[in-house]
Amino acid sequence: MVEGKVTIKKRKKSLGDIRKAYSDREQPVSGQVLNRLRRDPRQGARQLYKSLLGRFRRQRDERLRRDAMLHFERLLWKSGVRDIAGVDEVGIGPLAGPVVAAAVMFAPETQIAGIDDSKKLDPGMREELAIQIRGKASAIALGVASVAEIDTVNIYHAGLLAMRRAIEALPRRPQHVLVDARTIPGVDLPQSSYNKGDGINFSIAAASIIAKTERDRMMDELDREYPGYGFASHKGYATSEHRAALKRLGPSAVHRMSFPVIAELRGEWSAVFYHFRVKLDEIATAAALRELEAAIVAQEEALAEREYQKLRLLVARRWKLLTNTRHG
Numbered sequence: 001m002v003e004g005k006v007t008i009k010k011r012k013k014s015l016g017d018i019r020k021a022y023s024d025r026e027q028p029v030s031g032q033v034l035n036r037l038r039r040d041p042r043q044g045a046r047q048l049y050k051s052l053l054g055r056f057r058r059q060r061d062e063r064l065r066r067d068a069m070l071h072f073e074r075l076l077w078k079s080g081v082r083d084i085a086g087v088d089e090v091g092i093g094p095l096a097g098p099v100v101a102a103a104v105m106f107a108p109e110t111q112i113a114g115i116d117d118s119k120k121l122d123p124g125m126r127e128e129l130a131i132q133i134r135g136k137a138s139a140i141a142l143g144v145a146s147v148a149e150i151d152t153v154n155i156y157h158a159g160l161l162a163m164r165r166a167i168e169a170l171p172r173r174p175q176h177v178l179v180d181a182r183t184i185p186g187v188d189l190p191q192s193s194y195n196k197g198d199g200i201n202f203s204i205a206a207a208s209i210i211a212k213t214e215r216d217r218m219m220d221e222l223d224r225e226y227p228g229y230g231f232a233s234h235k236g237y238a239t240s241e242h243r244a245a246l247k248r249l250g251p252s253a254v255h256r257m258s259f260p261v262i263a264e265l266r267g268e269w270s271a272v273f274y275h276f277r278v279k280l281d282e283i284a285t286a287a288a289l290r291e292l293e294a295a296i297v298a299q300e301e302a303l304a305e306r307e308y309q310k311l312r313l314l315v316a317r318r319w320k321l322l323t324n325t326r327h328g
Helices: 015-021 029-039 043-069 070-077 125-137 147-153 155-168 201-225 239-250 260-264 271-282 285-299 303-325
Strands: 084-090 100-105 135-146 174-182 191-194
Touching: 015 043, 029 125, 043 070, 043 201, 070 084, 070 174, 084 201, 100 155, 100 201, 125 135, 125 201, 135 155, 135 191, 135 201, 147 155, 147 174, 174 201, 174 260, 260 285, 271 285, 271 303
Parallel strands: 084 174, 174 191
Antiparallel strands: 084 100, 100 135
């Protein structure tokens, strides 16, 4: 006698089970569950389908974005190159503080959700990602160019110096370097340069996050050492708060004296420049701006080259502001 085979049918998850399973916002949404909900005529199922579909699409887009950011590394990994260093610097634009660079290396196929250009991330997300990067990276190193070096070699070369130092500080020598928008001199390694690399490349973006969070910490320390400038809030950038503090207090020991704007804020430029500077702030119409622009051109001989170029830049910005105001 052959006994009949007993088949136990697996119980389908209820809507409550599905809601509970996806209460964690990071839980990947299953396409199978979405298809079941899409066919379910109940109102609760339709609402849950709509909610999870949005999450599914966001997760899919993030996967595609992350895969695209790993494209360059994967090409190198497939060719046998394992030790790849992404390098980036932060602090080119500020009026004060050092330039800080980071070099970051990962084991092949390392992934971290949310990695992006540090400028696109809020401070909380940067800090959270920096912790994950430090936990998953196979090597991390920093390089710093001081304010004195910035004033000596200029800001562009100081950035290159900081990046070279970051690479040299790595605990082991990389086989290939990925760098944002330039080639680093003095580094005898294969390098690949990518325009806006911190937004399209995983390793460079990770380096930008490490460099940014480290420099922010340094500026917090400088805020305690040099109170009154607001370094903790603006990190040395030329905000209205920072410019006002410079006019009130004068530059500190960590301000970049080679930057022309420092001399401008100290009142060291010509009286003709400051006359036009004040007039520009009062301009409200296109006709008045056109007249003032002609007056600036007529006075070019009375202005230093940097003063004339700064006024031309300010005029261009005022034209843009007036155009946006008319179209707004």
